[in-house]
Amino acid sequence: MDCSTVSVDIDSYSTNLSQSHPRAKKEHRCGECRKTIAKGEVYLREVNIHDGRVMTDKTCQACVGIRNEFFKDGYYYGQVIDMLYEHVHEVSGDISEACLVSLPAGSREKVLGILEEFWGDYEDDE
Ligand SMILES: [Zn+2]
Incomplete structure (x- = not known):
């Protein structure tokens, strides 16, 4: 609940046609982190129109x-x-503990990975 909102300039909108949370019958790839969604894993499946194309x-x-x-x-x-990574740089890695605690476990791991990478870069600069 305490996570800062990443500011995004939205100038194009997608239309959502359907949303479901199926259990994967075969492997898929996450459109955000590019990781494999394993068979049996629940994922978010959306049918959207982006720039006139149904995806x-x-x-x-x-x-x-x-x-x-x-x-x-x-x-x-x-x-x-990518935007979260930029956000972490903008706030100099200052993501609150309350925010990290409020994240679902899988999401927290990803944010911690980004933070670790950020602090790694930071140390390299010195
Ligand atoms: Zn993902």
């Missing part, structure tokens, strides 16, 4: 958690992880 977007639960906590103003499909 099926599949997102893993960890990325859905990140969208819910950090992107309250909206997001662009496929850019959530």
Whole structure:
């Protein structure tokens, strides 16, 4: 609940046609983090219209958690992880403990991974 909202300038909108949370019958790839959604894993399946084209977007639960906590103003499909990475740089890695605690476990791991990478870069600069 205490995660800062990533500011995103939204100037194009996608139309959502359907949303479901099926259990994967075969492997899929998450459209955000590009990780494999394993067979048997529940994921978010959306049918959207992007720029007049109908597309099926599949997102893993960890990325859905990140969208819910950090992107309250909206997001662009496929850019959530990159935008979160930029956000971490903008706030100099200052993501509150309360925020990390409020994230679902899978999402927290991803955010911690980004933070670790950030602090790693930071140390390299010195
Ligand atoms: Zn993902």
